[in-house]
Amino acid sequence: MLDLKFIRENIDRTTAGLEAKRARVDLDRLLKLDSNRRGLIVELDDLKAQKNAANEEIGRMIKQKVDPKLKIDSMKAIASQVDAIEPIIKKTEEEIGQILMTIPNMPHASVPVGGPEFNQEINRWGKQPIFDFKPKTHIEIAENLDIIDFKRGTKLSGSNFILYKDLGARLERALYNFMLDLHTSQHGYREMFPPVLVNAASMTGTGQLPKMKEDMYHLQVDDLYLIPTAEVPVTNIHRDETLNEEDLPLYYTAYTTCFRREAGSYGKDTRGLVRVHQFDKVELVKFVKPENSYQELEKLLANARRVFELFGIPYRVLMLASGDLSFAAAKCYDIEVYAAGLDKWLEASSCSNFEDFQARRANIAYKGKDGKKKGFVHTLNGSGVALPRTMIAILENYQTKDGDVVVPEVLRSYMGGLDIIKKR
RNA sequence: GGAGAGGUGGCUGAGUGGUUGAAAGCGGCGGUCUUGAAAACCGUUAUGGGUCGUGAGGCCCAUCCAGAGUUCGAAUCUCUGCCUCUCCGCCA
Numbered sequence A: 001m002l003d004l005k006f007i008r009e010n011i012d013r014t015t016a017g018l019e020a021k022r023a024r025v026d027l028d029r030l031l032k033l034d035s036n037r038r039g040l041i042v043e044l045d046d047l048k049a050q051k052n053a054a055n056e057e058i059g060r061m062i063k064q065k066v067d068p069k070l071k072i073d074s075m076k077a078i079a080s081q082v083d084a085i086e087p088i089i090k091k092t093e094e095e096i097g098q099i100l101m102t103i104p105n106m107p108h109a110s111v112p113v114g115g116p117e118f119n120q121e122i123n124r125w126g127k128q129p130i131f132d133f134k135p136k137t138h139i140e141i142a143e144n145l146d147i148i149d150f151k152r153g154t155k156l157s158g159s160n161f162i163l164y165k166d167l168g169a170r171l172e173r174a175l176y177n178f179m180l181d182l183h184t185s186q187h188g189y190r191e192m193f194p195p196v197l198v199n200a201a202s203m204t205g206t207g208q209l210p211k212m213k214e215d216m217y218h219l220q221v222d223d224l225y226l227i228p229t230a231e232v233p234v235t236n237i238h239r240d241e242t243l244n245e246e247d248l249p250l251y252y253t254a255y256t257t258c259f260r261r262e263a264g265s266y267g268k269d270t271r272g273l274v275r276v277h278q279f280d281k282v283e284l285v286k287f288v289k290p291e292n293s294y295q296e297l298e299k300l301l302a303n304a305r306r307v308f309e310l311f312g313i314p315y316r317v318l319m320l321a322s323g324d325l326s327f328a329a330a331k332c333y334d335i336e337v338y339a340a341g342l343d344k345w346l347e348a349s350s351c352s353n354f355e356d357f358q359a360r361r362a363n364i365a366y367k368g369k370d371g372k373k374k375g376f377v378h379t380l381n382g383s384g385v386a387l388p389r390t391m392i393a394i395l396e397n398y399q400t401k402d403g404d405v406v407v408p409e410v411l412r413s414y415m416g417g418l419d420i421i422k423k424r
Numbered sequence B: 001g002g003a004g005a006g007g008u009g010g011c012u013g014a015g016u017g018g019u020u021g022a023a024a025g026c027g028g029c030g031g032u033c034u035u036g037a038a039a040a041c042c043g044u045u046a047u048g049g050g051u052c053g054u055g056a057g058g059c060c061c062a063u064c065c066a067g068a069g070u071u072c073g074a075a076u077c078u079c080u081g082c083c084u085c086u087c088c089g090c091c092a
Helices: A004-009 A011-020 A027-063 A069-101 A138-145 A150-156 A166-185 A200-206 A231-238 A290-311 A357-362 A387-397 A409-415
Strands: A120-125 A190-192 A224-226 A241-244 A250-259 A278-288 A315-319 A331-339 A344-353 A364-367 A373-376 A378-386
Touching: A004 A011, A004 A027, A011 A027, A027 A069, A120 A290, A138 A166, A138 A387, A166 A190, A166 A250, A166 A278, A166 A290, A166 A378, A166 A387, A166 A409, A200 A224, A200 A231, A200 A357, A231 A250, A231 A278, A231 A357, A231 A378, A278 A290, A278 A387, A290 A315, A290 A331, A290 A344, A290 A378, A290 A387, A290 A409, A331 A387, A344 A387, A357 A364, A357 A378, A378 A387
Parallel strands: A190 A250, A241 A364
Antiparallel strands: A120 A315, A250 A278, A278 A378, A315 A331, A331 A344, A344 A378, A364 A373
16 A cells, blocks of 8 residues: 555655556545545544534533533534534545555556566576477376376366375475575574465455455455465554564465465466466565565575575576556566476566555554654565476476386485385 | 453553543663762652654643543443453363
8 A cells, every 4th residue: 555645745756656667546636635634634623623622611610510511512513513524525535545455556766667568578597498399398208207287186176276195295385485484494494384264354455455356265244365475464464553663574484384375377278287377386485674575576586596506597687667566566477497398487486565555554563672653664575486397397308208207306304215206 | 172260551550431541569771869879868750642843842632452432521330342360161
């Protein structure tokens, strides 16, 4: 959420930002409501001041045993005026709130303006593997090895639900264990294990609600949502809190299952593991002081890249253009891994700085040692990393001519020493 | 799921309709004293909105879990929701 005061005082910048983000918002309406509201508040506060003064006097009259009947009667008129104005203000504030909730974050100055075609590749790591045979896709490999059962996943739940079996299940477990160990022992993150069902307030705090409602699983009986990413519960850990400046920055990592309805995305990249409804992810979340947040973004990106480097998976880093940025992000890097079987680059991590956009919405402030509030923190998060597409890259890049899969070295101790996945 | 109790400032805790934004204690901050520290003493100690002022700041409004209601007036009364605790039941 943007600061209404900022919008009021920076109309041109806001308009430009909205355009860069390709968002349509009725700013004139918002500003008009804002000025209406302030006019009404002056009126109302004045009436309330009269009311309060009179009520104090009534109290005094009663103490002095003077009959307050006349005074009380005159107060009734003011009370009814207050009752007339209050609902108008409330309605105005509601509409202001609704419009504010639909305004995306402003892109950072370093972000290229334009659509996805203006995304900038800023980095590339690793060599694409060369085979002396035609590399298979992860679907063929996994079905042949019988480590992923797509058909039975569908039987259990529906299309694009996955059943991992045997060494497939083991590899999944090895991946998130490895990543958690890496980020906690080498990158300074604290490990969290949050609920995967959260309430509407949490979903609103990080910006999924109200805009992304259709993309989420919702349990109507209890009014709870299945999280699309650990970003939601982990960022909301500090919702409505004031953090101590000396405790910042806070680094949290969490492994959770993520749930996405992917409504409307059928037919596009939906085969195999590329786009599934339920998947695992290790997430990195930071709460930092505003002046450090862009340095912290670079460090976060480095932490995510390290995962692929240790796995030996070639990747490239894109800085997203303004029109490709998510609703809440001011700046975002995507890491795409190369998958030899599909011969495609697949987005496997996304590292974003939200500046104070989420913190304002979720009310996460910080204070100095003297106890004085210093404003909102900046929040960042990134995948560290998402499992399915990492799994794709491992299966496809490490495949052998015989259809086996070599286990990347760093994962072997997590696989009970196994160095190659063969058919049972 | 059933029965009961309760949610007050950073914390403990008083307050059951009329200067109560809220006693007291603890903690925090500033000061006096001290070579320094502790103790003692003195002072100070919430947030949001609006408005005036170049500014320091002044003034007004709101806020005692949240929302609705009763009343001239609500921390205090009524209703609903959320949460916590105790007992009973069920349960991985």
